[in-house]
Amino acid sequence: MKACLALCLGLSLLTAAHAQDRSGPLRIEITEGVIEPVPIAVAPFIAENAAAAEFAREITGVVASDLTGTGLFRDLPKEAYISQITDFNGEVAYADWKAINAEALVVGAVTLTSDNQLLVKFRLFDIFTGAPLGDGLQFAGSTQSWRRVAHKVADQVYSRITGEDGYFDSRVVFVEETGPKNARQKRLAIMDYDGANVQYLTDASSIVLAPRFSPTGDRVLYTSYETGFPAIYELAVGAVQKRALSSLDAGTMTFAPRYAPDGRTVVYSEARGGNTDIFKLDLASNQRTRLTSAPSIETAPSFSPDGSQIVFESDRSGNQQLYVMSVNGGEPTRISFGQGRYGTPVWSPRGDFIAFTKQNAGRFHIGVMRTDGSNERLLTASFLDEGPTWAPNGRVLMFTRESAGADGQPALFSVDISGRNLRRVPTRTAASDPAWSPLLP
Amino acid sequence: MQLGWTVSGVGHAVLFLVLLFGGLFRGDRIPEAISVSDVAIISEEEFAALALPGAAPEPQTEAPDVSAPEESEPAPEAPAEDAAPSLPEATEVETPDAPDTPDITVPDPVPDAVVVDQAPPVPVAPSEQDGTSLERDAVAAPAPRVAALPQVAPPPEVETAPDVVPDSAPEPTPEPEPEPEPEEPAAPEAASDRIVTEAEEEQNYAPASSMRPRSRPARPVRQAEPVPEPTPAPTTNTDDAVAAALAESQTQTPAPAPSGPPLTGGEKEGLRVAISRCWNVGSLSTDALGTTVVVAVEMEQNGRPITGSIRLVSSSGGSATGERQAFDAARRAIIRCGTQGFGLPVEKYDQWREIEMTFNPEGMQFR
Secondary structure, three states, X not given: OHHHHHHHHHHHHHHHHHHHHOOOOEEEXXXXXXXXXXXXXXXXXXXXXXXXXXXHHHHHHHHHHHHHHOOOEEXXXXXXXXXXXXXXXXXXXXXXXXXXXXXXXXXXXXXXXXXXXXXXXEEEEEOOOOEEOOOOEEEEEEHHHHHHHHHHHHHHHHHHHHOOOOOOOOEEEEEEEEOOHXXXXXXXXXXXXXXXXXXXXXXXXXXEEEEEEOOOOOEEXXXXXXXXXXXEEEEEOOOOEEEEOOOOOOOOEEEEEEEOOOOOEEEEEEEEOOEEEEEEEEOOOOOEEEOOOOOOOEEEEEEOOOOOEEEEEEOOOOOOEEEEEEOOEEEEEEOOOOXXXXXXXXXXXXXXXXXXXXXXXXXXXXXXXXXXXOOOEEOOOEOOEEEEEEOOOOOEEEEEEEOOOOOOOEEEEEEEOOOOOOEEEOOOOEEEEEEEOXXXX | OHHXXXXXXXXXXXXXXXXXXXXXXXXOOOOOOOOXXXXXXXXXXXXXXXXXXXXXXXXXXXXXXXXXXXXXXXXXXXXXXXXXXXXXXXXXXXXXXXXXXXXXXXXXXOOXXXXXXXXXXXXXXXXXXXXXXXXXXXXXXXXXXXXXXXXXXXXXXXOOOOOOOOOOOOOOOOOOOXXXXXXXXXXXXXXXXXXXXXXXXOOOOOOOOOOOOOOOOOOOOOOOOOOOOOOXXXXXXXXXXXXXXXXXXXXXXXXXXXXXOOOOHHHXXXXXXXXXXXXXXXXXXXXXXXXXXXEEEEEOOOOOEOXXXXXEEEEEOOOHHHHHHHHHHHHHHHHHHHOOOOOOOHHHHXXXXXXXXXXXXXXXXXX
C-alpha cells in the first residue's frame, strides 16, 4: 500500500514538473507538406513604345512558358486579374494579387530603341511579404536575340523564387533523324533548350552519334562514321569547323567522348582487338593515357564536376554495371548493385547525383543515384529510354525515348529530378542523343 | 461382485470405443470413387436395331479428295517476297543531297566546305560496345548509338517478319503496339503530398487521392473572455525600487506561463494538419529541402497569425540560401492557411498565444 502511494506521488510530481517545463510557446512539428505548382502572375509586359508591342507580347509568352514548363509554377490566367499593370514603376496592389492567390508577380517592360536594340526590364514581387523580391533588372540585346533576353528574365525569376540557378538560357545539341528506320539519316543539330531556333552543324552524309558540349559551350565532341569507322571529331559551334582528334589511330574505333570540366582533356572509349577500354587525351599535347586495361568492356566515361573522378560502365562483373575510378585510373569501385543492366552514367553538374540508363525486366528507365550508389531512384519507364543529360542547374534531365514498332521514332523528353513533370521536347523531326550546354554567358 | 462389475464395465467401454473409433484404423475407410454414368431405358426393338451387324459404320478405305484448289482461289504466297520490300538494298545508298530544311527559319549554317560531296561509306556495325567483330552491315542499317546498349536489343521487337501471311491481300503487317504511350505526357498539376515517378506508377494501385480530413468546425464565438491580465506588481509591500523594477519586468515577460487547460492532442493535430496543407515544398531547391527551420509566430485571439510577428528562430542542415527559401515557404504556409484562422479554442488562448513551428522537410525530399 505504501509503495502504491509512493508511486502515485511520484507520478504526480513528474506530471507537475512536465507541466512546468511546457511553459513558453506551443511547439509543433510539421513534416508533411504538399507538392504543387506555385501560383504566379506574369503580367503582360508593357510596350514602352509602339514598335515594341509585338516583342512585349512574345517575351511575356516565353517567360511564362519557361516558368510553367518547369512544373514548379502555375501562371494565373489574365482573366482572373483584379488589377492590371499599366505602369512599370506604379504601385503594386498586393491585396488584389493576394485575392487571386498569386504568390509572386512578374512585371516587365520592353523598349525598342532607334538603333534596333531591345531593352527589357522586369521586377519580381513577393505578394505575401508585400515587397519586391530582389532588385529590378534590365537586359539589352538585338531584336534577333529576343528569345534569349526572355530566357534571361525567366532565369532570374526562377532563381529568386527557388534559390537555384535557372537553365532556360541554354542550348541542346542533338542528332536529328530523318528517313525510315532502316535507312535513317542523321545529322547534328543545335537548338534552344525548348526546341526553338534549330540550326544544323553537319549534313546527313555520314552517321553521327553522341554529341557532347564542352564546358564553355563553344565546342562539341561527337562520333562520326565518316571514314567507315567510328571516330571522334571536335566541332567549333560558332564557326562550324570540325577536326578529327589527330592523335587517335586510324583503324581503331573511338567513341563515347566527353570533356573534362576544364575543357582541356577528353575521355573516350577505344576498341582495339576486340577489347574496349577508356583512354584520356590531352588536347594540347595530344598525349594519350590508358585508364583501364581489363579484358571486359569499359565505356561511357563521365567526369565528376571537380574533375577528380570518372564514372563509367563496365561488364567486368559479368553484367553491365557502373563503376567510379580516379581520374588517373586505378582500381574502380562498383556503385550499382540492383537488378538489370546499368549504362550511360552522367555526373550531375552539382556533383550530388549520377544519372543513368537502366534496363530491367524488359523495360528501360532513366534513373538517378547518389555518387556512392545509394538512393537509387528510377524516374521513367518506357519501351526504350536512354542517354540522360543534365540541365546546367542539375535539376532536370533530358533523354531519348523511342517508341516501339516499325514506325517507332526517337524523341527528346525531359523530366525533373524528382520524377515529376515528364515532358516531350518539341522537335521538327525525330531526334536522339541530346546533350545540354552550360548556361550561356 | 466388484470384479464382475469392473470386467463388465471395461468390456462395455472397449466395445463402445471400438464402435466409435474403430473406423479410424481401417485401411479401406476411404470410399472409392463412385462413377456415375447416364443410362437410358430402351426397348427391345431399339436394342435389336443397335445390335444388327449391318448397322456398324463402314471403314473408310479411300482417301478424301484432296485435289488442288482451282486457279481462281489465290494460293498463299511465300512470305519472303512480301517481307523483302521493307528492307532496303545495300546498293541503294544514295549520295546525300543537301539537307532539306524548308521549314526552318534559321538559315542552315553549315558551310559548303564541311559537306562531304560523295557517297558515304557503308557504316560499320557498332561493335564498339561488345568489342567483337567489325562486320559490315549488309543492309546499311543505322548503327545504334554508342551510348546505348546495342547488345541488348529492346524487348519485343515486333517488326520481324510475320508468321502468318495473309491470303492474298498484301496488306502491311498490322503492327501491335506493346506499349501505347501518350504523345506528350505531362505531369498533372494537381497537388500531391508525394512524388510518384513514371517508373512507380504501374505498381501503385492505391487511390490516387483521398479526401483530407476536414478541419475542425469553428467554435462558437464566446463572449469576450477577458484576456488574463498580468498580475499587478507589488508596489506597497516594499520600498526597494530595484525589487519593484524586477517584479515589474517579471510581470511583463512576453511569454508568460500558459494558464488554463492544455491543448488536446486532437487540437494540436488539427493545427498541424491545417498548416501542412499550405506548406508547399514543390518549388524548393534541393538545398532548401534539406533545411529544417523553426519559425515563431504570435497569434491573435481569433486564431489568425500576426503576419509581422513571423520570425526565424533557428535552422539546421542547409546553406543561407536554403534557409531563406525554407523560411519563406514556412511563412507562406502560415499566412495562407491562417487567413481564416486556425480554429483554436479561445478558452485556451494562453496556450497558443505564441507558437513555434518546426518545418522539417526531410521526408519530402524523395519518396
